[in-house]
Every structure is written in structure tokens, then in C-alpha cells.
Amino acid sequence: MRTKIRMLVAAALAAGIAVAALAQPAAEKYPRQPIRMVVTFPPGGSSDAVVRMLLPRLNESLGQPVIVDNRPGAGGNIGTSVIAKAPPDGYTMGVVAAGALSANSSLYAQMPFDVQKDLRPVSMLASIPFVLVGNPAVPAKTLKDLIARAKVHPGQLSVAHGGNGTAMHLSIALFSQMAGVKLVEVPYKGSGPAALDAIGGQVDLAMVDLPSALQQIRAGKLTAYAVTTPKRLSQLPEVPTMSEAGVPGYDSTGWFGVVAPAATPTGAVARMNVALTEALSDPVVQANIRNLGVEPTPGSPEELASFITSETAKWAKVIKQSNIKID
Structure with missing residues (x-):
């Protein structure tokens, strides 16, 4: 009897493990619902146009629609604040330009968010000469x-x-x-x-x-x-x-990248980065973006994080020396 019980328990445990193994991928699957992509500039601008060019590829790759939500104003601070304060579940991300991610902290006396603490880099998107x-x-x-x-x-x-x-x-x-x-x-x-x-x-x-x-x-x-x-x-x-x-060493390029709330799961960030990289690597998409005068520049979350840090330090010096302030 004890042997039979042990066999039944073992079988039950094995079945439970099998069910858990089957259920685990479904629980971890991302995305499982539409994703809101906040764009910190109005419709028609370069960043908005680039994002909309990527939508067909992103929707296909992710299996869920990416919905653009334009939130312009205050040099990108309004839309970026929306991203920073959104639930960190992977279903709100946003396209933010260089200003809000690197320069605004030196330009504005008060900021509604902290780039380093409140945002998580996802991918570089494009640069604008x-x-x-x-x-x-x-x-x-x-x-x-x-x-x-x-x-x-x-x-x-x-x-x-x-x-x-x-x-x-x-x-x-x-x-x-x-x-x-x-x-x-x-x-x-x-x-x-x-x-x-x-x-x-x-x-x-x-x-x-x-x-x-x-x-x-x-x-x-x-x-x-x-x-x-x-x-x-x-x-x-x-x-x-x-x-x-005539100005050796000069370098200034506009750019924008995708960020998410700081506590967004690593899996969601990685999945979106892959989808963006694939879309930006499509030759047709690249040609369409370049026709705007914009250069597609995909990159890893770590590369974007490092770039934000270096750009912030660079522009802080320029802003201080020129005594530029925004009320």
C-alpha cells in the first residue's frame, strides 16, 4: 500500500511539474495586450514620423498593436513625465528626444522626473543631423x-x-x-x-x-x-x-530613443529592443527613414544608457558656460 501511495504521489508531482512547465511560458509571454508608445512631440514631426513608419513591423513582430500617444510640450518634459509615472508593466513606453533625456536637467530649474532614477533605456532609435x-x-x-x-x-x-x-x-x-x-x-x-x-x-x-x-x-x-x-x-x-x-572636434547631433518606466521588467525591455532593432534593420524602412533626412540608429539598452550619461555631462558644460536657462 505504501509503495502504491508513493507511486501515486510521484505521479501527481510529475504531472504537476509538467503542467507548471506548460503553463510557465504562457504566464511569461510578452506582450499580451496593446502597448502605448508615448511620443513627446506633436504629430508630423521627425520622431512621430519615424515611429509611424515602424508600426507595421512592430505590430507584426510583437503580435500586439503599438498605439501612438502624442504628448508634446515643455521641451519633451510633459510626455517624458507621463512615461516615468506610468505603471512599470511593459505596456507604456515612449519616444523621447535628446533634450528631455540629456539637456533639460541643466536647462530647467525644476524637473518633473529624474532620468537616471525614473526611466529605463530600451533602445536608441534615430539621429537627426x-x-x-x-x-x-x-x-x-x-x-x-x-x-x-x-x-x-x-x-x-x-x-x-x-x-x-x-x-x-x-x-x-x-x-x-x-x-x-x-x-x-x-x-x-x-x-x-x-x-x-x-x-x-x-x-x-x-x-x-x-x-x-x-x-x-x-x-x-x-x-x-x-x-x-x-x-x-x-x-x-x-x-x-x-x-x-574650421571647428575641430565639433559634434552635435539630434537624437531620440525609446525609454520605459524604471521598474519595467527586463524581459519586456529586451523584447521591445529586439522588435525595434529588427524594424530599423529592414532595408525598406531604412530607406524611408533616410528620405526624411533622419538616420536609423538602433542600439542596446546599455548603449543608450551610456550615451545619455555622456550627453548629459557634455551639454551641462555648454549650458553653464552660455548661461542658458528656461523658465
Whole structure:
């Protein structure tokens, strides 16, 4: 009898283990419901456009719909705060640009979140090159000529940018510091209006993102002095980098990545990273993104975390030296 009981117990235990083993993958499966992707800029912008290009591939890979939720405002702080305060269950993530992840902590006296404590990096998404352009009537035709003219006539050349505290604003600050020039900065609400006023002659120069100026440069309506990236751009191979053109070591690139609430499970972060990497590696998707003037740049969570740390330190120095503050 005891032997029979032991056999029954052993069989029951074995069955229980088998059931548990079968049930475990289902319990750990992610995702099991739609995922909200908060985009910290309005519809139509570069980050929003890139995300929407990725949606078909993401939906297919994840087996659940990814739903875009645009939450713009305060240099990305509003949307990023929504992400930071969301339940850390893997079903809210967000696309956040360089400002909110690296510069805003030095620009704003008070922040509604702490990047290091409240957010978990998921993946780098894309980078956006900037280009320093000018009205063709400006006498200087090269960056070295422009710098020389600015030094002879300090405070006379005006330069537009996409708004106070934006990456374009900080790119101008970095340029002025490294080149040793003083320019009259004119903030605009976005790159598009800044580029248009440079074409119209209301300002001499503009620091804008590539999508806002590419066609006007090609049409000869704007002079392109230099791109802000370490390497030349495939879209403008004839335009030198800042480093090549007279400001050695200059590097300023707009970028955005995907982050999640800090306590989001590792499995969810890893799964989303794989889905994003696969989508960004698709040749058709890459071509569509590059047509926007944006470069797909997938990467691991660890790479994004390291990049955020280095960018935060870099821009903190620039902001302090230029005494830039946002109320």
C-alpha cells in the first residue's frame, strides 16, 4: 500500500511539474495586450514620423498593436513625465528626444522626473543631423570665412534656431564657444520657420535640422556651411563637417530613443529592443527613414544608457558656460 501511495504521489508531482512547465511560458509571454508608445512631440514631426513608419513591423513582430500617444510640450518634459509615472508593466513606453533625456536637467530649474532614477533605456532609435545654413547674400561662402567675418564684426550676424533650449539652440551655443564668435541668436518655433526666414533674409544664418533645409540647399536657396555630425552626410556629400570646415572636434547631433518606466521588467525591455532593432534593420524602412533626412540608429539598452550619461555631462558644460536657462 505504501509503495502504491508513493507511486501515486510521484505521479501527481510529475504531472504537476509538467503542467507548471506548460503553463510557465504562457504566464511569461510578452506582450499580451496593446502597448502605448508615448511620443513627446506633436504629430508630423521627425520622431512621430519615424515611429509611424515602424508600426507595421512592430505590430507584426510583437503580435500586439503599438498605439501612438502624442504628448508634446515643455521641451519633451510633459510626455517624458507621463512615461516615468506610468505603471512599470511593459505596456507604456515612449519616444523621447535628446533634450528631455540629456539637456533639460541643466536647462530647467525644476524637473518633473529624474532620468537616471525614473526611466529605463530600451533602445536608441534615430539621429537627426543639423546643418548651419545662410542666406546666399551673406558675403562669407565658407565656414572659415563666416567665422572670420563674425570675429571682425561681433554681434552683427544673426542666427535663427528652432527654439530656446532645443538641440539646435545648444548647437549654436557650442559653435559660438568653440569658434570664439558672438552671434545674435533669434529663437523660432521650429526649424521650418527658421529656415524660411533665412531664405527671406530676415536673419543671416540658421541652425536647422536636415529635413527642414535639404531641398532649399539643393535648390540654391540656402548656403550650407557645414553639417554638425562627425562624418559627412550621404544626402549632402559635398558639404563639409564643422570639424573639417574650421571647428575641430565639433559634434552635435539630434537624437531620440525609446525609454520605459524604471521598474519595467527586463524581459519586456529586451523584447521591445529586439522588435525595434529588427524594424530599423529592414532595408525598406531604412530607406524611408533616410528620405526624411533622419538616420536609423538602433542600439542596446546599455548603449543608450551610456550615451545619455555622456550627453548629459557634455551639454551641462555648454549650458553653464552660455548661461542658458528656461523658465
